[in-house]
Amino acid sequence: MxxxxxxxxxxxxxxxxxxxxxxxxxxxxxxxxxxxxxxxxxxxxxxxxxxxxxxxxxxxxxxxxxxxxxxxxxxxxxxxxxxxxxxxxxxxxxxxxNSNFLNSTDNSNVIYMWNTQNVTDDLDKFNKLAGELVNRTSQYAAFNSSRRFGTGEANFTATDPNIYGLAQCTRDLSGDQCYK
Known part of the structure; x- marks a missing residue:
């Protein structure tokens, strides 16, 4: 990157x-x-x-x-x-x-990554499943992992079977800060 x-x-x-x-x-x-x-x-x-x-x-x-x-x-x-x-x-x-960013959230450098191949089936279903997956992995990383790390997957369709997700925060953040 x-x-x-x-x-x-x-x-x-x-x-x-x-x-x-x-x-x-x-x-x-x-x-x-x-x-x-x-x-x-x-x-x-x-x-x-x-x-x-x-x-x-x-x-x-x-x-x-x-x-x-x-x-x-x-x-x-x-x-x-x-x-x-x-x-x-x-x-x-x-x-x-040279500016103190430690112990605080900063969403100014967010990176979104995705597969460059198009979704071939129901886009609304894909977006719903992907959103739920991001929420679930983010929640796990924030509140259930000492490493502030979570992964997950959702089954989409037979032709595009899996959607994968990963969420991670720095460990100087609280669970609530991480989940933002």
Missing amino acids: EPVCGSTGNYTAKSTYESNLLALLPSLASNGSNQGFYKDTTGRVPDQVYALILCRGDTNTSACRNCLDLARQDALQLCPYNKAATIWYDNCLLRYS
Whole structure:
């Protein structure tokens, strides 16, 4: 997926912000890959860096670490000198910013993904089932999973048999915040 480079400003080479960022990024993967989630801050305003990592709830430690190492490299290459970046991959998320986003919901960078093949049967039925599936997996992730992760599937038709869903929140959010 494409990175989301933030709009909160840029830093310069050899600046205090860059030093803080380069010190924080490696510690995220080393401290978070075992649990699949980690958040931290370093520095002082105006050079403070807020960051978190999140690995997909069904990803093992090794895959999580590999994904986070790649995300760290790509963030610096794809969003050079940007004070904020979000990198999404199939198995992980890396986000950092000079603005504090930790412990709060932020739906400004929502990504919707779908199969590019058209639904060949009843579209209304598909939309209803997909909506119910999203609600069910979101509710499970928010209130029934310590990892804030849920998956599910719904049977659609014989020609398009299954609809799959996945929901995940960062573990610094309450169940109610996650479910929003």
